[in-house]
Amino acid sequence: MSDTHDTVQEKRASYHHGDLRGQLLTVVRELVEAHGPEGFSVAEAARRAGVSTAAPYKHFKDRVDLLNALVSDAMDRLSWQMSQERDRHPAGSLEAVAGIGNAYITFAKTEPGIFRLMFGLTEGHDENTCLQEKGEACFLIVVKACADYLGVDTDDQSAARSAYMLWTSVHGHAFLSIDNKNTTELKSMEEWDFLMSVGRGILSAQMKA
Template identity: 35%
Template sequence: MGKKPASKVRSKARYHHGELREALIAATRQLVEERGAEKFTLADACRVAGVTTAAPYRHFRGKQEILEEIASRGFEELRKRSMTVVAERGEGTLEGIIAMGQAYVAFAVEETAVFRLMFGQEPSLKKAEHVVGTGHDCFTNVIDQVALYCKRNRVRGDAQEIALRLWTFVHGAASLLIDQDYNAVAPQIDVNRLIASATPGLLAASPRSSKG
């Protein structure tokens, strides 16, 4: 892979109150995409935004809090994408749930740096209240669709457990794809097709252990 383009540095700029906050978020996200969350400082983000190193503290306690905002917005964007495809394919339908999984993978591919940030590149983010909240809202959307599917199709089983099964599979597929781990064994894999073929089985009721 070639070198990523150097961050564009703005000359010192004047921002209105809300604009400064958004400019800092945009600059930090740009650096996350170019370098990864650990390989730049808040001062670097200030240079990209074209503001002084004191400016961020009008809105944030530090770099960590800006990363939390980016991760939280990532979960919100993922939730919105999921809701959009469900609205198009039908709530509580097999087609809608398949489309949610495919939208998840598309997000991971299109927003890889943010996806990695959301899911563990910065472990401390997992403890941030609003990141946890938006992540929970995102997963609750999956549970709701699974619950409706189960009700309509008379599938007996715990909706949360089935949703966890789906998420485990789809997240694993997305991670394997963006890390290029499929290349060694299945370089021509169609992940969307894989999700479509696996989802019906994943939505089936959980097997119950027999009593001895």
């Protein structure tokens, strides 16, 4: 009982130091992973954060606004992880392209609830300039890596086409993986081999086009 009380007191102290927004996002992230985007309420998030049910509305207009903020935060993490994995390999290499895909799949497997939320929550997304820009920034990471491999400018159509084909392939694989829909044969395939094979096939085709 005392441990629970101490935890609540710590969370309340965190709120009074101005960290309520971050605390709520952390709590909702945990709830989405455990129960899905429909499995929580703002009131439940406030209770877990140790604040009043009215407190969240100082930072978020409503439930959708809170979820959009969660998606925005997730896009920042995904973008950073994609860039980090790319930079582990020489610029312009096939491995750099595969590294981006590896980060994407790892993110999906590590945070499947958030990953589904990012691509399943559509309410307000078309009108949210920030989310649109962050989504485009993630895609441009792939475009730039493809352009470097192909030896073309980022505005070359071959880079955009390659990036789109790679993204759809890796995106589909990521969802099949977290939904356990892979066939037995594909489950035994090394993730890196898959990424290198797909990347080589798509990029080689663009070089010959």
